[in-house]
Amino acid sequence: MRGCLVEEEMVVGLERKLAGLACEVRFGERLAPYTTFQVGGLADAFALPKDEAELVELIARCRAEGLRMTILGGGANTLIRDGGIRGVVICLVNGFREIGLVADDALLVEAGAGVKIPQLVRFAADRGLDGVECLAGVPGTVGGALAMNAGTAERFVGESVESIRWARLSGGMVETLPASRLTFIYREARFPEPGVVTAVRFRLRRGDAEALRVYLKENAALRRERQPWGVPCAGSIFRNPPGERAGRLIEAAGLKGRRVGGAEVSRVHANFLVNRGGATAADVLELIGEVQARVREAHGLNLELELKIVGEDVS
Numbered sequence: 594m595r596g597c598l599v600e601e602e603m604v605v606g607l608e609r610k611l612a613g614l615a616c617e618v619r620f621g622e623r624l625a626p627y628t629t630f631q632v633g634g635l636a637d638a639f640a641l642p643k644d645e646a647e648l649v650e651l652i653a654r655c656r657a658e659g660l661r662m663t664i665l666g667g668g669a670n671t672l673i674r675d676g677g678i679r680g681v682v683i684c685l686v687n688g689f690r691e692i693g694l695v696a697d698d699a700l701l702v703e704a705g706a707g708v709k710i711p712q713l714v715r716f717a718a719d720r721g722l723d724g725v726e727c728l729a730g731v732p733g734t735v736g737g738a739l740a741m742n743a744g745t746a747e748r749f750v751g752e753s754v755e756s757i758r759w760a761r762l763s764g765g766m767v768e769t770l771p772a773s774r775l776t777f778i779y780r781e782a783r784f785p786e787p788g789v790v791t792a793v794r795f796r797l798r799r800g801d802a803e804a805l806r807v808y809l810k811e812n813a814a815l816r817r818e819r820q821p822w823g824v825p826c827a828g829s830i831f832r833n834p835p836g837e838r839a840g841r842l843i844e845a846a847g848l849k850g851r852r853v854g855g856a857e858v859s860r861v862h863a864n865f866l867v868n869r870g871g872a873t874a875a876d877v878l879e880l881i882g883e884v885q886a887r888v889r890e891a892h893g894l895n896l897e898l899e900l901k902i903v904g905e906d907v908s
């Protein structure tokens with residue numbers, strides 16, 4: 594009872610702190626539906642700015658009120674703990690959806706951070722443009738792809754970035770940053786400081802529309818064959834160690850099909866953990882720990898996470 598009262602007071606306090614903003618804010622929002630794993634607790638506040646002005650105002654208010662900010666894109670590379678996220682989750686999927694060629698330049702494409710990755714890939718392929726096909730079959734948003742430097746083992750999206758629009762979490766206006774101000778490494782983009790990407794400008798190359806069409810079709814078929822399909826998951830859980838494949842190491846340690854609660858090491862691709870129904874973040878985290886321990890025992894290698902883990906355990 595006391596716990597409920599404290600929670601209620603906290604929500605009322607947060608509502609007051611975020612009152613009058615132009616941006617839509619939902620309180621106590623369940624986050625599982627915003628992730629491809631379909632796991633996770635509640636956000637104290639879930640903010641859905643539609644444009645840069647709303648985002649800038651939101652960040653300024655969070656700064657002024659001392660509220661912690663967490664950025665969520667399409668949730669395709671994120672595990673949210675069962676206790677949810679304190680403070681404000683900023684999610685760009687309700688806006689930032691424009692995509693187009695930049696005037697007078699047939700090779701320059703700008704996409705809002707909330708554009709779905711498959712839409713960007715199709716947009717480029719339809720115009721016979723090379724440079725983002727490394728994102729074929731990758732779910733999530735353009736903002737998430739940029740932040741994760743998503744791609745294949747050989748090609749990363751960062752290679753095709755010309756500039757980004759970006760708002761610092763420390764406040765201020767949205768700025769344009771040239772790619773030279775960013776560092777792209779394996780599955781990570783480094784920014785000058787923490788911030789929210791609002792749009793990405795890609796410098797693409799003239800390619801062959803028919804070859805791209807065939808590539809996308811073959812890629813989709815390969816993914817259906819080699820990755821779990823139609824099951825909630827978050828893609829590859831671990832980074833590939835240099836010169837190795839995390840999936841091969843996990844499979845060789847005999848872990849395919851290993852299960853904790855509703856979480857399972859995929860029988861199709863061992864670097865994917867899948868939610869077989871009703872998985873909690875605690876199940877996933879326990880399975881991750883077990884996989885890391887068994888791979889260390891079997892191969893003497895530490896598997897590092899590619900998955901982003903956010904939020905709190907249940908107290």
Ligand SMILES: Cc1cc2nc3c(=O)[nH]c(=O)nc-3n(C[C@H](O)[C@H](O)[C@H](O)COP(=O)(O)OP(=O)(O)OC[C@H]3O[C@@H](n4cnc5c(N)ncnc54)[C@H](O)[C@@H]3O)c2cc1C
Pocket residue numbers: 629663664665666667668669670671685706730731732733734735736737738739740741742743744745788789790791820826827828829901
């Ligand atoms: C079935 C499946 C297959 C996958 N295959 C691949 C693959 O082949 N290659 C690959 O690289 N990935 C793959 N992934 C992982 C995932 O799709 C990518 O990492 C994708 O880029 C995540 O985008 P998102 O918007 O969902 O990011 P989220 O999971 O929402 O966020 C990921 C990180 O990016 C940050 N972020 C998100 N949006 C912004 C923003 N606007 N500004 C600043 N930071 C932001 C978040 O804070 C978080 O740290 C796969 C996932 C699944 C489920």
